[in-house]
Amino acid sequence: MKNLKNDSLCPSYAARPGARLFGVVNAEGFINYLENTVVINETFAEEAAKGRNPGSRFRFAGNCARSGCNHWDTSGSQCGLINTIVELVGNEESSGLQHCPIRSECRWYAQKQGLACAQCNEIIRNIETKIVETG
Amino acid sequence: MAKKESLFVVSLEGLDLSKEQKKRIEQGIHDLVFRELASVDHDVDFKIGKRFTGKNKWEELWKAGQLAGFWVEGFPDFPPGGPVTPR
Numbered sequence: 001m002k003n004l005k006n007d008s009l010c011p012s013y014a015a016r017p018g019a020r021l022f023g024v025v026n027a028e029g030f031i032n033y034l035e036n037t038v039v040i041n042e043t044f045a046e047e048a049a050k051g052r053n054p055g056s057r058f059r060f061a062g063n064c065a066r067s068g069c070n071h072w073d074t075s076g077s078q079c080g081l082i083n084t085i086v087e088l089v090g091n092e093e094s095s096g097l098q099h100c101p102i103r104s105e106c107r108w109y110a111q112k113q114g115l116a117c118a119q120c121n122e123i124i125r126n127i128e129t130k131i132v133e134t135g
Numbered sequence: 136m137a138k139k140e141s142l143f144v145v146s147l148e149g150l151d152l153s154k155e156q157k158k159r160i161e162q163g164i165h166d167l168v169f170r171e172l173a174s175v176d177h178d179v180d181f182k183i184g185k186r187f188t189g190k191n192k193w194e195e196l197w198k199a200g201q202l203a204g205f206w207v208e209g210f211p212d213f214p215p216g217g218p219v220t221p222r
Contacts, residue, residue, distance in 0.1 A: 027177045043166045047173035057176050 008107035010069070011120065012081065013062035015054035017042050022102050023059035030121050031059055037101045059123075064107045082108040082116050091118040 013019050020037035021044075040048075040060070048054040064079065066072055073080035093114040100117065103109050108116035145164065152160070 021172070024175055025177055038172070041165065041169060044169035044173045047170045051174060051176055054173075 007105075008064045008110055009061040009102050009105045010064040010079070011059065011061050011102060011106050011108055012123065013060040015040065015045055015048050015058060015060055016062075017045050019060040019062045020102065021058055022061050022100070025057050025059075031123075033098060033100050035099070035101065037061065061102045061106070078111050079107050082112055082119075085119050085123060086112060086115055089119040089122055091122070093118045 009020070011022070017040060019040050021034065021040050022037045023031040023033050026032045045054075048058070051057070054060075067074060069079075071079055071081035073083070094117075097103070097114055097117050098121065100106070100109075100120075103117070106116070108120065147157075147160070
């Protein structure tokens, strides 16, 4: 595990002013990563709230709250969310990493390196999933 | 050089603008950009959901629901007593 800095960024942050927009959900349902993050303001938050859940359309990063977050694993002093996601999504680490403007500060990358990136592209905050096929 | 279509540059160099005018222009540009950006929506819930079709056992959906607040259309309530295997 790489050094976990106290000021790491949570890549599953809410759409609130000051958050850093780093990805947009594309037509295929994956994330288009911005070249550089955009710090959103009140205008963005207000406008985004008028449409579908911003968490279903964008990805934001913000300061990791560590023990102030429900996902924080106090026993391991790390983010428990990415551990669960790795288990749940189960993508294998690819040989090449996609561009990501927050990787160097990302909490998930610090914990899981490329394995976190392999899952990240399929993570959408609070998505409303419609399962249309069964079996 | 190829034009970067998503890179916008507005230069008002040479104009004698006051500090307040520059501030208002910058704020106006920010607001315009953010309004447009905030409206982006590819509405792909359906496609996202399809990616879970290989893992759609109740137990896995249950975990997913606990993880990220998934809502499964047609199944508004998870069965009492925990996940069960659908027939």
